[in-house]
Amino acid sequence: MARPSAPRPIHAELHRTNRLTRWVAVLALTLLAACRSDKTTGPVTPSAVRSQGGSGQTGVVGTALTTSLAVLVTDAAGKPLSDIKVDWDAAAGAGTTNPSSSKTDGDGIARTVWTLGTVAGAQRVAAQVTGLAAVTFTATAIAGPATGVIATPDRGYLGVGDTLRIRAAARDQYGNDLSGSAIAFTTPDGTVASVSTTGLVTALTQGTARIIADASGRSDTVPVTVGPAGSSVCGPTPTRTLALGEVLLPDPASDGTRFCLTAPAGSTTEYALTLISTAALFSTVTPIDLYGLGSSAPTGTTAPGDGNAFAVAPAADMTANAWMEGPTLAREALQRISIPREAEQARRRLERRELAGLAPVANSVGIAGGLSSFATDLKVGDALTVNANANSACSNPDNRSAKVVAVGTRAVIVADNDNPSGGYSDAEYASIAATFDTLVYPIDTAAFGAPSNMSGSGKIILFYTKTVNALTPPSTNSYTIGGFFFARDLYPKTAKGNLGSCAGSNEAEMFYLLVPDPTGTINNNKRSKDEVTTLNLGTIAHEFQHLINAGRRLYVNTGAATSEETWLDEGLSHVAEELLYYRLTGFTSRQNLGLSQVSSQATYFTNYAAQNFSRLYQYLINPELNSPYAPNDSLATRGATWSFLRYVAGRQGTTGEAPFFRAVVNSTITGRANLTNAVGGSASFADYLLGWTVSLMADDFSTAITSVLDPRYVLPAWNFRSIYPALRVGGGSALGVYPINTRAMVSGTPQRISLAGGTSSYVRFALGGGRSSFVTLSTNGSALPTTMRYAVVRLK
Numbered sequence: 001m002a003r004p005s006a007p008r009p010i011h012a013e014l015h016r017t018n019r020l021t022r023w024v025a026v027l028a029l030t031l032l033a034a035c036r037s038d039k040t041t042g043p044v045t046p047s048a049v050r051s052q053g054g055s056g057q058t059g060v061v062g063t064a065l066t067t068s069l070a071v072l073v074t075d076a077a078g079k080p081l082s083d084i085k086v087d088w089d090a091a092a093g094a095g096t097t098n099p100s101s102s103k104t105d106g107d108g109i110a111r112t113v114w115t116l117g118t119v120a121g122a123q124r125v126a127a128q129v130t131g132l133a134a135v136t137f138t139a140t141a142i143a144g145p146a147t148g149v150i151a152t153p154d155r156g157y158l159g160v161g162d163t164l165r166i167r168a169a170a171r172d173q174y175g176n177d178l179s180g181s182a183i184a185f186t187t188p189d190g191t192v193a194s195v196s197t198t199g200l201v202t203a204l205t206q207g208t209a210r211i212i213a214d215a216s217g218r219s220d221t222v223p224v225t226v227g228p229a230g231s232s233v234c235g236p237t238p239t240r241t242l243a244l245g246e247v248l249l250p251d252p253a254s255d256g257t258r259f260c261l262t263a264p265a266g267s268t269t270e271y272a273l274t275l276i277s278t279a280a281l282f283s284t285v286t287p288i289d290l291y292g293l294g295s296s297a298p299t300g301t302t303a304p305g306d307g308n309a310f311a312v313a314p315a316a317d318m319t320a321n322a323w324m325e326g327p328t329l330a331r332e333a334l335q336r337i338s339i340p341r342e343a344e345q346a347r348r349r350l351e352r353r354e355l356a357g358l359a360p361v362a363n364s365v366g367i368a369g370g371l372s373s374f375a376t377d378l379k380v381g382d383a384l385t386v387n388a389n390a391n392s393a394c395s396n397p398d399n400r401s402a403k404v405v406a407v408g409t410r411a412v413i414v415a416d417n418d419n420p421s422g423g424y425s426d427a428e429y430a431s432i433a434a435t436f437d438t439l440v441y442p443i444d445t446a447a448f449g450a451p452s453n454m455s456g457s458g459k460i461i462l463f464y465t466k467t468v469n470a471l472t473p474p475s476t477n478s479y480t481i482g483g484f485f486f487a488r489d490l491y492p493k494t495a496k497g498n499l500g501s502c503a504g505s506n507e508a509e510m511f512y513l514l515v516p517d518p519t520g521t522i523n524n525n526k527r528s529k530d531e532v533t534t535l536n537l538g539t540i541a542h543e544f545q546h547l548i549n550a551g552r553r554l555y556v557n558t559g560a561a562t563s564e565e566t567w568l569d570e571g572l573s574h575v576a577e578e579l580l581y582y583r584l585t586g587f588t589s590r591q592n593l594g595l596s597q598v599s600s601q602a603t604y605f606t607n608y609a610a611q612n613f614s615r616l617y618q619y620l621i622n623p624e625l626n627s628p629y630a631p632n633d634s635l636a637t638r639g640a641t642w643s644f645l646r647y648v649a650g651r652q653g654t655t656g657e658a659p660f661f662r663a664v665v666n667s668t669i670t671g672r673a674n675l676t677n678a679v680g681g682s683a684s685f686a687d688y689l690l691g692w693t694v695s696l697m698a699d700d701f702s703t704a705i706t707s708v709l710d711p712r713y714v715l716p717a718w719n720f721r722s723i724y725p726a727l728r729v730g731g732g733s734a735l736g737v738y739p740i741n742t743r744a745m746v747s748g749t750p751q752r753i754s755l756a757g758g759t760s761s762y763v764r765f766a767l768g769g770g771r772s773s774f775v776t777l778s779t780n781g782s783a784l785p786t787t788m789r790y791a792v793v794r795l796k
Contacts (some may be wrong), residue, residue, distance in 0.1 A: 008629075053120075055069070056139070058138045058139065061143060064114065072104075080702065082103075088127055089632075098113050114139065117388070120142055121141060150171070152780060157225050165198075166185065182212070199213070208225050209224045237258060240261055247791050261773050262770070267765065272693050272793050273763040273764075274697055287779055288753040289778045290763065290775070295746065297745075298744060379404060383401070385399050387399055394491075402463065403417060413429045416463070435537070440580070442550060445548070447576065450559040451552075452490075462511065463510055468515070484511065485543040488502050490551055510547075515532065537607075541573075544576065560668035561668065567629050568641065570637075572665065577608055578646070581604055590650070592719050598673065614644065616640065617639065617739060626759060628643070640661040643696070647692045650714070660678055663677070686787070691787040698713055699714050742763065744764050
């Protein structure tokens with residue numbers, strides 16, 4: 001495989017003109033390594049799935065909708081198909097479905113009952129059939145009957161003559177506001193303070209007043225302490241004056257739901273409050289009431305990339321792309337790239353469903369030569385039959401006639417006999433084998449460990465087949481899929497003793513790759529050799545990690561869970577792409593690479609690093625909706641996971657990164673527990689999550705910040721604030737800013753934030769010289785749960 005062409009000079013805004021990625025410039029959201037497909041083969045092949053009712057309903061939070069959700073599944077001729085499995089996936093906070101999966105009946109219809117989640121607003125459920133784009137159902141959840149009144153702030157401190165606006169709302173049992181509820185404000189202590197019908201409190205004399213907010217017989221009381229004129233809004237709460245770059249963490253031994261900051265005299269200061277839910281489940285949603293007194297919105301942008309393009313956030317929950325510090329991708333583009341992601345989710349579910357029970361089979365076979373793989377002793381010219389079905393693990397084989405076209409030290413290159421004309425020559429296939437042997441194999445094995453060698457051949461099969469090309473829809477100006485790895489190939493093809501088998505297995509450590517198609521014979525999608533070569537190099541690095549991870553769990557690490565959780569497995573493969581970029585450029589993961597460095601070798605960045613930046617971009621513009629460990633395998637999840645893994649690796653020190661990645665891959669446990677075990681030490685998984693959120697906001701905010709920021713909040717690999725402003729999205733102008741989505745905290749304006757497990761919120765505010773800000777955080781009038789973590793950092 002030839003290496004990419006020599007770096008070309010970068011344009012000032014890092015734009016890319018490749019025809020196949022023109023809708024996204026450097027932020028190319030067509031993944032180098034998608035590991036997914038959208039075609040099913042076999043005698044009963046679902047071709048379409050469409051809604052048959054149930055979407056668009058309105059119901060009370062926590063209750064079942066009156067009309068069940070229904071879909072119709074048909075074949076290519078439009079004939080209804082029976083006995084087809086449909087998975088019903090509720091989004092975070094969207095409640096549950098019963099059943100969570102169902103099969104179509106004789107009319108091709110599958111149904112489920114949707115019980116709404118507990119957070120009022122729009123909710124979504126996706127109906128997924130393996131290999132097809134999901135059908136999305138929406139519903140509007142409304143608040144239930146009032147069970148109480150919550151007033152903010154929960155207490156107030158004023159000087160004589162000062163005023164304070166108290167906000168209050170009637171809420172249901174889950175803490176949802178009931179719109180339109182009339183709130184009456186009264187006080188039995190009118191000589192100390194008065195209160196208007198709209199909740200404006202005026203301090204009259206020193207003392208304590210009780211302000212009562214009442215609605216429908218339910219009430220909440222806010223104690224207001226009035227001191228001498230000029231008293232601090234913080235009252236007895238200790239004040240802190242933070243140095244530039246200093247990070248304030250709440251003291252667990254004290255009241256961690258409120259804090260008070262004072263700005264040094266004579267200078268306006270700015271801060272960021274970062275919050276993250278560390279709840280183990282993405283489905284766990286925590287509502288947060290945020291209230292600040294004395295704060296103001298930050299200043300406007302003064303230079304590209306300094307992250308100060310803010311708009312004041314309303315009190316409602318954050319919605320997609322609201323208040324973003326940069327432009328967004330075209331909606332139709334996001335819809336287009338969601339299709340392969342949904343297909344990937346379906347195939348991962350299929351693997352877990354069909355292969356999990358076969359793990360004892362593989363474990364009994366053992367390592368090194370236990371399977372009679374066709375990878376053993378292969379020679380150039382040997383004829384093979386390879387199952388290339390991307391959606392069925394052990395049945396409905398799509399058998400392809402193929403031959404061996406090159407054999408290297410670590411690679412066997414196999415080509416489908418029906419590949420389009422104009423493809424690779426034998427010499428080019430030999431170059432591909434050499435590149436795998438000398439470039440990709442050393443990179444991935446150094447980081448993640450050696451493959452299991454379950455066949456005993458010591459070689460990996462790279463199968464170049466037109467079936468991968470066919471997975472991209474017709475006339476598509478992007479790559480839906482660059483290749484895939486299928487764990488079924490690691491399992492025995494025939495039964496061993498009383499154990500089961502996977503008839504569709506190829507019994508080889510292998511993956512499947514796109515082929516050149518210069519004339520577009522497959523789905524009218526032209527694929528030049530140069531484009532395919534560039535794409536496949538990143539794909540190979542990505543898929544090889546998947547192969548190593550799965551193989552070692554089955555054949556090397558005794559007693560391991562059979563597969564890693566999808567979010568972590570995909571994140572590791574995106575790290576593999578990043579490692580390829582480092583090797584090609586000569587950069588390292590601790591150089592804090594900025595625009596000048598990536599500009600010097602722009603082609604490599606565009607081909608092998610920009611995709612991780614594009615995925616992280618999807619997270620940064622919606623951090624309150626996305627999590628590094630969400631089970632949805634969205635682009636935003638992948639980007640967040642890659643960034644989080646890179647951050648955690650960076651905290652392991654110069655010599656600790658590779659051992660960290662190897663520990664994660666060579667584990668018997670999965671997910672959060674796996675990462676926690678891999679890092680060891682006193683820092684918990686929650687500590688790392690919080691540190692990561694601070695780093696995304698504060699690291700490289702300015703030269704002054706960089707020089708003093710605690711190493712726990714530094715990402716040594718990348719200077720995101722330097723690179724992102726130069727990136728172009730959707731053919732438009734350069735972003736011009738670091739695209740992190742933030743809120744602004746304005747004095748006396750409460751904000752309601754709902755965070756699912758792993759999701760974050762970033763809140764910016766400013767203080768005038770010598771002024772103080774009193775900030776409270778609560779959950780429905782009570783202290784934050786221990787899973788909610790936050791930090792405050794001074795940025796200016």
